[in-house]
Amino acid sequence: MTAAQPLPDPLAGPEGTAAALPEAPRREALYFALRNKKLLIGSAIVGSLLLLGILAPFFFQNGPNERIAPPGLEPSAQYWFGTTQFGQDIFVQFAHGVRSTFLVGVLGGGIGAVIGMTVGFVAGYKGGWIDEILNMITNVVLVLPTLAVLLIIAAYLESRGIVMQSLFIGLTTWPWAARAIRSQALSLSSRDYVDLARLSGFRTHKIILRDIAPNMSSYLFMTFILLFGGSVLAAAGLDFVGLGPTDGMSLGLMMHQAVKWGALQLGVWWWFVPPGLGITAIVGSLYIMNVGLDEVFNPKLREM
């Protein structure tokens, strides 16, 4: 969550270079994007896991909870990740788990991003008492420990689905994003071009959407990625405690079952290693991608 400057400041460069850049800023970003190792490696890992999550389940004849094999098999050519104590194919579970992980990330991160952006933009642009009140709300939700709130809500829900879970996650993880976007929007809204948009008769929502947001697009995208990662981890925690979706499969639920049925004591490492590895790979690659993006969009970091 570094404070990223969204776009190169045309006045910040050394003398003469500002006038010497003939191309559009976007094309320049692409140039750096294609040469940034962190971005390329990160997106390769996320991309391949995403493909696995989307496509693999279509090729399995069996569902993730079906007992189709001898229990407790080590990884082999037939069962790539081995089987559980109940004879479920761990690879099948993994693929389904990856799918729901992405779903939670997109939904939870998306809901969090929408709330965070709305609150942040309105507070930062409007200022005054609207800002004071939104700030207060943000601070209250910010200091509430997210997982504890989610636990208490989930515990009372009779049936839990991924969508419901994502909704609650999104409702609790937005405050830091709102704060970050608020301060960016605040500094952008004092730029002269915002005043100029007002002098052109633009209404508030139009100014936010057309003039402020496009200048932070990279920043907003990076915020979404961080919220995505946060949602995935929060969901994994809930699932692990046993408050995950009541139907279906998730990576957190796999770990929950592994612990519940003594995989640790029995030494069935292939039961709990893949799900955690999957989460770490997805979230970690997203974070590293984010660093890459930051380097692409923030010229100061390029020199490092």
Add this chain to the structure above:
Amino acid sequence: MSLKVSDLRVYYRTLRGDVHALDGPTFTLADGEIMGLAGESGSGKSTLSKSLIRLDGRMRYVGGSVELDGTEVPIWDDAAMNRFRFKEISIIPQYSMSAMNPTRKIGVMIAELLESRGVRFKTVREELHRRLELVGLDTEVLKRYPIELSGGMKQRVVMVLSTILDPSLLIADEVTSALDVSTQRAVAEMLVEFRDRRFVKSMVVVTHDISLVYQIADSIMVMYAGRLAEKAPARTIIEAPRHPYTRMLISALPEVGVTYAEQRLTGIPGSPPGLLDPPKGCRFRARCPLASDECATEPPFVEVTPDHHVACWKAE
């Protein structure tokens, strides 16, 4: 001869190649001389002043030499330069208001800086107090944090600190440009006083405001597009400039008493050339009303009358 710069070339590295920000200026600065270094943005004036003390990460030394009091200054070698910095060459930066560590008491910061350069703080403490009082500050400021001082006070502390070791050369980088009219005069006059009291031997005052350096400088050097255009005593530059750029520039500047209704001024048409791939010959050629074929060759920076150097074929 205090400072001697010969054919200094410093470029900026960019994606599309080198920006020829500083292309071979050669000049000297006498003992006790205050030189105003004037130019528009992209003229190379700040590249030149920065080069004399510290090249930043994007700047690349290409060639030329700098000599101070007869000693070669290794500006290409960051580590070797440390010997000269502060003690021989010092700077009052443009960002004086934020040049001090915000979380350290000013006195502690100064002591730590001095000790780290091998100077016992004890030996300069009294002189420091004297100079702070000279610029109108209470020595109490040493016990304060920067945030407790006004912008002007911070700037004065930095002026005293930068010159406390009596450097031979001081670079004052746009020190007055962030100030209001009513305070910039005091700061500018303080610079002269520093020279008169021999806190510094000679000084380069970098500015975009010729009328300001005219008030305090002995000589003015005008730069254009990475090269020197003209250097002469201050009064000569204003009253009898020889380079067409200097002439046109001066006649484009209004001063109190000149009005649109009575005496319409005109600017210089066009804009400076890009320095990524600078044009051959005189760089002012494209905007110059006097330009002719000979201007396709680069004019040398020559002394046309004593102490008056011009780089123009038309300057007779």
Add this chain to the structure above:
Amino acid sequence: MLRFDRVSKVYNVGSFGSDRLTAVREADFEVRRGEVVALIGESGSGKSTLGKMALRIASVSQGTITCDGTDISTLRGNRRLKDYYRRVQGVFQDPFSSYNPVFKADRVFAMVRGEYYRDVPDAQWRAKVHAALETVRLDPQQILGKYPHQLSGGQLQRLLIARALLLDIDYLVADEIISMLDASTRIDVLNLLGDLKARGLGILFITHDLALGNYISDETVIVHKGSIVERGRTEKVFGDPLHPYTKKLLSSVPQFHKKWEEVEAELKAREAADTRIRDYHLPVGQEPPAQLFEADEGHFVQPFPHGARASA
């Protein structure tokens, strides 16, 4: 007439507006069509706030600003505000910050068209744009379709003036529009304001630079710490400055052909020779009122203690 009638601006600072900060105190002056008024002050004087209030970017705390008789704070709703902006426009200090860096520079024209000239056919619009560009002496070929960073500061400021002209405005608020431009080109942009004046525009030229204000304006208003200390015809204010602050500014501004000491000596000599009886002197220690005293025909000064030097 764009008239400031005892206009004040008070900012609420601190949490829930617990502290107050007066940025402008009972400013009273006007801008007529066909006239340039220079509003001169240092940083923190409140000069930009006055400009922002005239542009309805900042609200007026007390007093009224009227545009040809209409109180502009009563212009509520997007439609009436847009009508106002058709007549009053602004150009700001930083040409690079005035353009949204992700769009091409000529988007400022497209914005105007989208809000005001939706129904104008393409050909007619193009003619209008070209006419405006010609007024500000820009070559459409060199400007249209470029990104802001590909243009110079001077070109960008001219482009903004052209944008304002598309709306057929009566008044222009020019806030430090040339202070960030290079010395060799800034004068041409300033001259442009003179041309616009000749076309009947009223211009509020906000600046910290006395020489620029002196050069272009008909009327001068000097502001100091939120209050107007002196105003009148430019030749009067510069030729016969009354308020100590104005004198201090004049003796501090660096000139070309005179050194500071010479200017100061001249001012002193003139002051000594001046034997007029001042009836706007205040007893020492009395707070100066916001209302100005008419010292000479159309030349107003804020009363100040006798023998006072500048209080800055």
Add this chain to the structure above:
Amino acid sequence: MRKYFARKIFVYALTFFVAVTINWMIPRFMPGDPVQSRLARASLNNPEASQAMRDYYTSVFGFDLPIWQQYLNFWGALFKGDLGISVWLFPTPVTDVILRAVPFSLGLLLPAILLSWVVGNRFGAYAARSKWLDNTVLPVGYVLTATPYMWLALLLAWGLGIVAGWFPVAGAYSFALRPDFSWMFVSSLVQHWFLPFLSMFLVALGGWAIGMRNMIIYELESEYSNYLQALGAPRRLIRKYAFRNAMLPQITGLAVQLGTVVAGSLLTEIVFSYPGLGFLILQAIQNQDFFLLQGAFLFIVAGVLIANFIIDIVYVLVDPRTRIQLQGGVK
């Protein structure tokens, strides 16, 4: 200064109020009347507990009372420290059950947070030194922060506990021992404590290292660093200043990260069956002990709020800028 803290306290009080209100609302307004269904389910399993629950619900919720009266009663009980009776450990009051678990949670949390903060900051400052270090420390840091707490706990428990056999993997001390101050008991306590501590420490470490690395790069590019470099100050002095200044935002970061670390400790305790609040929560969920769950929730919220307030005080003490601004000493 007083105004600043009054404002902070107001936000924390408001947060606590919101938390209590959530706590009260959820059982009341969840679809399908969960209270009745819990009562019904509990009465099947444990008739005695069911009676206790019913008593508590009537006194606090008083189903026939108007809503606002129920709400006030809830607060009244709360102020008396009455959070109900635990069903899981019937008939111990929830407050007692929680107070017994709190020391274990704090014993894990405090060292893990503080040590990871100190060590992480050192690593981060170190990483900013060279491109090579940066390219190793940074990815490792990101992978660590991306690791789910329980997964690293599982890996350590399996690797160092089960396979290597160096550390026990369940409980806070050996089941064979009774708590006393003997050498044997204390060493057993430490042995059991180490793995959960280590796993929390490692996950939190990454975040601090990354934060510090970013902050210090920012500080090294700041104008005071530039000025020092121009005056030929040695790198040592410049780094020292940058490090100290970069620490300040990291203190605020501590407050922001608190919720995440606490959540991590809950999950870690579950893996190691470590008898802190996390383990209680798992038991509460599995045993449908809702009083216990809600009580634990309130304790966690209160703890986080108190910690936030302590961090606020520390920050004002260490950052001269804030301190001076709050004292109104800015000229």
